[in-house]
Amino acid sequence: MARIVMKFGGTSMAGTERIRRVAGIVRRQQEAGHEVAVVVSAMSGETDRLVNFCREANALYDPAEYDVVVASGEQVTSGLLALTLQSIGAKARSWLGWQLPIRTDDAHAKARIEAIDTDEILASMARGEIAVIPGFQGLTADNRITTLGRGGSDTSAVAVAAALKADRCDIYTDVDGVYTTDPRIVAKARKLKNVTYEEMLELASVGSKVLQTRSVSLAMKEKVRVQVLSSFIDENAPAADTLPGTMIVSDEELEGLDMERQLITGIAADKNDAKVILTAVPDRPGAVSSIFGPLAAANINVDMIIQNVGRADTDTDVTFTVPAADLDRTVAVLEENRETIRYEKLSTDPKVAKISVVGVGMRSHAGVAAMMFKALADRGINIQAISTSEIKVSVLIDSDETELAVRLLHTAYGLDG
Amino acid sequence: MARIVMKFGGTSMAGTERIRRVAGIVRRQQEAGHEVAVVVSAMSGETDRLVNFCREANALYDPAEYDVVVASGEQVTSGLLALTLQSIGAKARSWLGWQLPIRTDDAHAKARIEAIDTDEILASMARGEIAVIPGFQGLTADNRITTLGRGGSDTSAVAVAAALKADRCDIYTDVDGVYTTDPRIVAKARKLKNVTYEEMLELASVGSKVLQTRSVSLAMKEKVRVQVLSSFIDENAPAADTLPGTMIVSDEELEGLDMERQLITGIAADKNDAKVILTAVPDRPGAVSSIFGPLAAANINVDMIIQNVGRADTDTDVTFTVPAADLDRTVAVLEENRETIRYEKLSTDPKVAKISVVGVGMRSHAGVAAMMFKALADRGINIQAISTSEIKVSVLIDSDETELAVRLLHTAYGLDG
Numbered sequence: 001m002a003r004i005v006m007k008f009g010g011t012s013m014a015g016t017e018r019i020r021r022v023a024g025i026v027r028r029q030q031e032a033g034h035e036v037a038v039v040v041s042a043m044s045g046e047t048d049r050l051v052n053f054c055r056e057a058n059a060l061y062d063p064a065e066y067d068v069v070v071a072s073g074e075q076v077t078s079g080l081l082a083l084t085l086q087s088i089g090a091k092a093r094s095w096l097g098w099q100l101p102i103r104t105d106d107a108h109a110k111a112r113i114e115a116i117d118t119d120e121i122l123a124s125m126a127r128g129e130i131a132v133i134p135g136f137q138g139l140t141a142d143n144r145i146t147t148l149g150r151g152g153s154d155t156s157a158v159a160v161a162a163a164l165k166a167d168r169c170d171i172y173t174d175v176d177g178v179y180t181t182d183p184r185i186v187a188k189a190r191k192l193k194n195v196t197y198e199e200m201l202e203l204a205s206v207g208s209k210v211l212q213t214r215s216v217s218l219a220m221k222e223k224v225r226v227q228v229l230s231s232f233i234d235e236n237a238p239a240a241d242t243l244p245g246t247m248i249v250s251d252e253e254l255e256g257l258d259m260e261r262q263l264i265t266g267i268a269a270d271k272n273d274a275k276v277i278l279t280a281v282p283d284r285p286g287a288v289s290s291i292f293g294p295l296a297a298a299n300i301n302v303d304m305i306i307q308n309v310g311r312a313d314t315d316t317d318v319t320f321t322v323p324a325a326d327l328d329r330t331v332a333v334l335e336e337n338r339e340t341i342r343y344e345k346l347s348t349d350p351k352v353a354k355i356s357v358v359g360v361g362m363r364s365h366a367g368v369a370a371m372m373f374k375a376l377a378d379r380g381i382n383i384q385a386i387s388t389s390e391i392k393v394s395v396l397i398d399s400d401e402t403e404l405a406v407r408l409l410h411t412a413y414g415l416d417g
Numbered sequence: 418m419a420r421i422v423m424k425f426g427g428t429s430m431a432g433t434e435r436i437r438r439v440a441g442i443v444r445r446q447q448e449a450g451h452e453v454a455v456v457v458s459a460m461s462g463e464t465d466r467l468v469n470f471c472r473e474a475n476a477l478y479d480p481a482e483y484d485v486v487v488a489s490g491e492q493v494t495s496g497l498l499a500l501t502l503q504s505i506g507a508k509a510r511s512w513l514g515w516q517l518p519i520r521t522d523d524a525h526a527k528a529r530i531e532a533i534d535t536d537e538i539l540a541s542m543a544r545g546e547i548a549v550i551p552g553f554q555g556l557t558a559d560n561r562i563t564t565l566g567r568g569g570s571d572t573s574a575v576a577v578a579a580a581l582k583a584d585r586c587d588i589y590t591d592v593d594g595v596y597t598t599d600p601r602i603v604a605k606a607r608k609l610k611n612v613t614y615e616e617m618l619e620l621a622s623v624g625s626k627v628l629q630t631r632s633v634s635l636a637m638k639e640k641v642r643v644q645v646l647s648s649f650i651d652e653n654a655p656a657a658d659t660l661p662g663t664m665i666v667s668d669e670e671l672e673g674l675d676m677e678r679q680l681i682t683g684i685a686a687d688k689n690d691a692k693v694i695l696t697a698v699p700d701r702p703g704a705v706s707s708i709f710g711p712l713a714a715a716n717i718n719v720d721m722i723i724q725n726v727g728r729a730d731t732d733t734d735v736t737f738t739v740p741a742a743d744l745d746r747t748v749a750v751l752e753e754n755r756e757t758i759r760y761e762k763l764s765t766d767p768k769v770a771k772i773s774v775v776g777v778g779m780r781s782h783a784g785v786a787a788m789m790f791k792a793l794a795d796r797g798i799n800i801q802a803i804s805t806s807e808i809k810v811s812v813l814i815d816s817d818e819t820e821l822a823v824r825l826l827h828t829a830y831g832l833d834g
Binding site: 016054069072076 | 437470471497
């Protein structure tokens with residue numbers, strides 16, 4: 001017997017017909033002899049509907065009341081899944097965020113989970129009841145509802161799995177695993193049997209939308225075994241532990257599982273950044289901090305940075321990327337601080353894409369970056385910026401060349417299936 | 418300064434535009450110098466949508482999980498009203514049923530309020546915050562959500578007013594008060610300035626849909642001053658204590674207010690009953706209890722009963738009414754018990770209406786019933802059954818004659834405006 005946490009997203013919960021499919025999948029896990037807890041999202045579209053109500057009510061909404069409104073979507077699907085499980089003969093009950101409770105800090109609309117009380121729910125699961133838990137929601141110390149931010153249900157599932165000391169956390173999505181790259185771009189993309197936490201983290205942060213970054217960090221920190229699976233499986237398929245999804249594992253576990261692993265695990269593309277160029281900034285001590293200090297104070301997340309020598313010996317050009325959603329605010333902050341930064345010209349380019357190759361294998365292999373630069377140069381793709389981490393190399397290119405770059409790198413690193 | 422509880426129904430809360438009107442009405446009450454708590458229903462149509470989800474999920478639904486689902490409708494409108502009040506410069510916060518808490522018994526889907534904790538909310542109101550409370554919902558001793566049954570928000574409002582020792586409970590509806598009869602039937606119907614709890618109770622139970630019966634009983638028991646008002650008033654109208662609605666008061670208060678009151682307060686019609694006739698039941702001790710015992714055990718509410726002498730000296734015919742919604746179950750129970758009741762024939766008639774004249778004035782006046790019977794007989798309307806209370810006379814007639822009967826009684830008792 002194992003203890004398993006299952007998580008279903010909004011597409012899987014969209015309407016009572018689909019919830020019935022989910023109930024079947026959950027029921028089979030229990031019938032395979034496991035203790036089961038299920039974390040659910042709101043019906044797809046519902047959170048958007050509720051957020052729109054809040055915006056119409058008050059453009060500058062109080063996040064505490066916003067949380068009261070938007071948390072209701074997961075409350076509804078929790079009750080409905082419990083009812084549906086009962087209708088097929090399972091014992092089930094819902095446990096709302098405030099009932100467990102899932103304790104969070106008081107950062108409404110983007111709260112962080114601090115602790116989950118488990119005595120009651122474990123006793124219920126030991127009695128054979130399936131625990132149904134709404135994702136995305138929690139409770140502050142002063143008894144108010146919080147939500148974890150969009151997509152927070154993955155994080156809820158991992159946190160519940162950690163608190164329950166679950167053997168596995170199965171995340172059911174509308175894809176059936178993690179691929180070497182987006183299969184919509186590269187037809188030859190292959191599903192990965194295993195991927196490490198760190199690789200998943202890099203993939204999630206550079207545009208692979210399978211799992212929320214926060215949930216992967218939490219899984220890594222709490223050593224939760226996470227499996228990504230498709231919820232659109234045949235209802236009569238075997239229980240999930242025999243289905244082919246992607247298992248997210250630690251480095252050590254991966255070595256045991258997959259000795260002959262490729263150098264590179266996957267290739268991701270992210271079009272959500274924009275480029276900012278400050279021309280002819282005086283090259284003096286403190287110049288860089290005069291730029292990035294005010295941006296950090298405005299809570300704008302700067303990613304890639306390059307500093308070129310400018311036209312005069314005493315000048316430098318500074319190029320960096322920010323989330324495209326923050327571009328207007330970025331420009332405003334820089335213009336406000338023009339006097340102290342003393343740049344000659346400010347220009348922006350939202351038409352950029354960040355292409356990343358990711359893999360724990362590259363730690364011990366030189367030449368991964370060189371292969372990337374050569375492959376792109378051979379096809380005349382201009383690299384506008386570069387950043388690297390221990391298991392990732394990213395380049396910034398013109399967004400029109402995204403698909404071409406992903407395809408040729410997928411082939412260059414031998415990932416084509 | 419007064420402390421006022423305001424309640425708005427689903428029609429008033431249907432969408433952010435209407436919620437904005439409600440916020441304006443609430444804000445003006447506060448600006449008139451009062452402490453204000455607001456009880457809200459779900460958006461009209463929303464509870465039906467949620468109930469349908471539950472039925473689709475599980476025809477024999479677990480009422481505890483049903484409550485989790487349907488309570489979400491009021492949670493949404495509470496948060497939205499708090500947000501909207503904040504947007505027009507008021508301080509406001511929502512207090513969900515489990516947050517106050519509103520403590521109920523554990524009869525899920527039809528719970529009864531037992532107590533309401535008020536320390537926190539009173540402190541909040543004293544700080545100038547408008548308290549927004551979802552109607553219809555509460556919390557059991559073991560920390561689960563309950564709902565009070567359809568239309569329960571009126572009861573929530575009266576219970577909150579009693580707990581807060583409010584000076585008044587204003588119920589905003591889609592009519593602007595209580596009328597002598599349904600204005601859609603009788604154009605000359607007049608709005609009543611005052612009505613007693615007992616009259617309101619009789620009117621509510623015989624088809625005047627202005628207030629839920631339970632809420633009126635509770636108001637009478639807890640001596641809560643209830644006012645019925647329209648929510649479709651001009652946004653720039655004065656605060657509610659100067660608006661003409663209908664005030665529900667005690668007998669004693671009424672005497673002070675309205676010495677020259679009419680004998681009869683109002684006339685109500687109710688088409689929700691059905692008639693059942695059992696022919697040739699042996700006239701023996703225990704005959705009647707053999708009929709009504711099993712019906713009571715099946716939780717079927719029998720209203721008017723008449724027992725005629727039957728065709729043989731030893732037989733009797735028994736006629737009674739039950740809610741039309743329970744007619745099929747009633748027939749099933751009677752057929753199951755045919756052996757013990759020993760009736761010859763069972764027939765039913767759903768095409769009946771109960772017409773009632775109501776008024777505290779009739780206590781001290783003979784002849785109210787006689788006037789009613791004569792007025793109906795003069796127009797050839799056949800009376801099928803009669804029941805009376807201290808302040809009400811009801812007759813059962815063919816439902817086709819409902820409008821005619823109401824109109825001619827309205828004139829006969831001098832109620833035409």
